[in-house]
Amino acid sequence: MKPIAIELRKGVHWVGVKDWGRRMFDGLIPLPHGTSYNAYLVQGEKTALVDTVNPGFEGELLAKIGAITDPATLDYVIMNHAEPDHAGAIPIVLAASPQARLVLTAKGADMAARYYQVPRERMQVVTDADMLDLGGKTLRFVDAPFLHWPETMFTYLAEDKILFPCDFFGSHTAAGVYDDEVADLPVRAQMYFGEIMMPFHKAGERALKKLTDLPIELIAPSHGPLWRHPERILDLYRKWTAGETLPKAVVAYVSMWGSTERLVRIVAETLLGEGIRVAVHDLAQVDVGDLAGDLVDGRALVLGAPTVLGGLHPAALNAANLIRALKPPLKYAAVLSSHGWAGGAVRQAQEILAPTGIELIGALGVHGRATEEEENAARSLAEELANRIKGER
Numbered sequence: 001m002k003p004i005a006i007e008l009r010k011g012v013h014w015v016g017v018k019d020w021g022r023r024m025f026d027g028l029i030p031l032p033h034g035t036s037y038n039a040y041l042v043q044g045e046k047t048a049l050v051d052t053v054n055p056g057f058e059g060e061l062l063a064k065i066g067a068i069t070d071p072a073t074l075d076y077v078i079m080n081h082a083e084p085d086h087a088g089a090i091p092i093v094l095a096a097s098p099q100a101r102l103v104l105t106a107k108g109a110d111m112a113a114r115y116y117q118v119p120r121e122r123m124q125v126v127t128d129a130d131m132l133d134l135g136g137k138t139l140r141f142v143d144a145p146f147l148h149w150p151e152t153m154f155t156y157l158a159e160d161k162i163l164f165p166c167d168f169f170g171s172h173t174a175a176g177v178y179d180d181e182v183a184d185l186p187v188r189a190q191m192y193f194g195e196i197m198m199p200f201h202k203a204g205e206r207a208l209k210k211l212t213d214l215p216i217e218l219i220a221p222s223h224g225p226l227w228r229h230p231e232r233i234l235d236l237y238r239k240w241t242a243g244e245t246l247p248k249a250v251v252a253y254v255s256m257w258g259s260t261e262r263l264v265r266i267v268a269e270t271l272l273g274e275g276i277r278v279a280v281h282d283l284a285q286v287d288v289g290d291l292a293g294d295l296v297d298g299r300a301l302v303l304g305a306p307t308v309l310g311g312l313h314p315a316a317l318n319a320a321n322l323i324r325a326l327k328p329p330l331k332y333a334a335v336l337s338s339h340g341w342a343g344g345a346v347r348q349a350q351e352i353l354a355p356t357g358i359e360l361i362g363a364l365g366v367h368g369r370a371t372e373e374e375e376n377a378a379r380s381l382a383e384e385l386a387n388r389i390k391g392e393r
């Protein structure tokens with residue numbers, strides 16, 4: 001197979017890999033559309049490789065570089081992020097290109113030593129103030145810690161106004177090269193933001209501020225299509241990092257015998273009737289990416305779960321802990337539950353949500369199936385929640 005490198009600008013090529021068949025990421029996130037590991041070759045008088053690829057694809061990366069230039073002649077390898085899906089091929093690339101130096105942040109240097117045993121003498125530590133003159137192509141660096149590891153940075157190619165932000169602005173899909181070629185890309189990008197960047201939204205806001213002075217014509221992230229309409233994703237990221245929410249409830253529930261589900265349906269229907277957007281996720285078969293995507297702009301959470309062994313059903317326990325860890329901008333919550341004897345799910349849900357700052361509007365626990373009175377209580381709770389979501393008391 002002839003290796004294909006895609007020319008983005010004169011002297012700038014995509015040399016990444018499409019992993020069409022990958023179906024799971026981080027042992028947590030389903031990948032229904034696969035993903036890509038984007039790496040970029042920038043050629044002035046000197047040559048730099050921006051990021052590498054997931055282990056197992058080193059040969060494909062070197063072949064693509066080889067379609068443009070001899071991989072043994074790289075001068076620099078830029079490590080924007082140390083995670084193995086971008087940095088995993090570094091040992092093989094450095095071995096293939098003996099004079100290449102690895103360009104990274106100070107924290108990146110520690111990680112490259114630890115994860116990839118890169119000798120310090122091959123590293124070149126950079127900060128915001130630094131530039132790398134390739135001769136006709138100039139790389140600048142933007143320190144962007146915790147997007148999404150401590151060592152992360154962006155690389156900016158001044159002449160072509162291309163930003164290489166690694167995972168920031170990324171999306172998990174192997175489809176397409178550019179943003180306008182993938183119809184559901186904003187949805188994919190929102191899921192990715194929810195899964196990976198949302199816990200670090202404050203760091204994201206700071207990074208966006210740093211970018212305001214940089215003219216950007218192309219955003220070339222490390223996963224998913226490139227944004228040749230950068231304002232599309234910049235606009236979305238401004239909203240998402242600021243925690244802007246919609247009049248929307250994320251309903252996450254699990255039910256073994258239908259009693260909790262009955263309450264969930266009543267609440268979801270009532271919310272819909274009140275003009276609230278409702279995104280329902282059955283936690284027994286949820287795609288974590290779908291849930292995380294909905295949490296990015298949801299204003300309220302409805303958590304529904306029966307008691308199992310004195311606490312939340314395990315699927316709901318897992319989801320509640322994940323929701324707390326992802327730090328979504330949710331403002332309000334309601335808990336719905338059914339139990340068989342002593343209960344415990346509602347108490348555990350309250351304990352998990354208490355430190356989040358999400359205001360618990362109400363919790364309804366019923367013994368077995370809800371009575372008519374309890375169903376009316378569920379309706380009232382939903383109306384109260386709708387009012388709060390709409391900003392009415």
Ligand SMILES: Cc1cc2nc3c(=O)[nH]c(=O)nc-3n(C[C@H](O)[C@H](O)[C@H](O)COP(=O)(O)O)c2cc1C
Nearest residue numbers: 255256257258259260306309310339340341342343
């Ligand atoms: C495996 C299992 C464990 C349970 N553990 C408890 C428990 O510790 N305390 C309790 O009050 N009910 C317990 N129950 C009863 C359920 O909470 C009860 O049947 C509830 O109505 C189920 O709600 P659902 O119809 O939404 O699944 C348990 C049920 C099952 C199947």
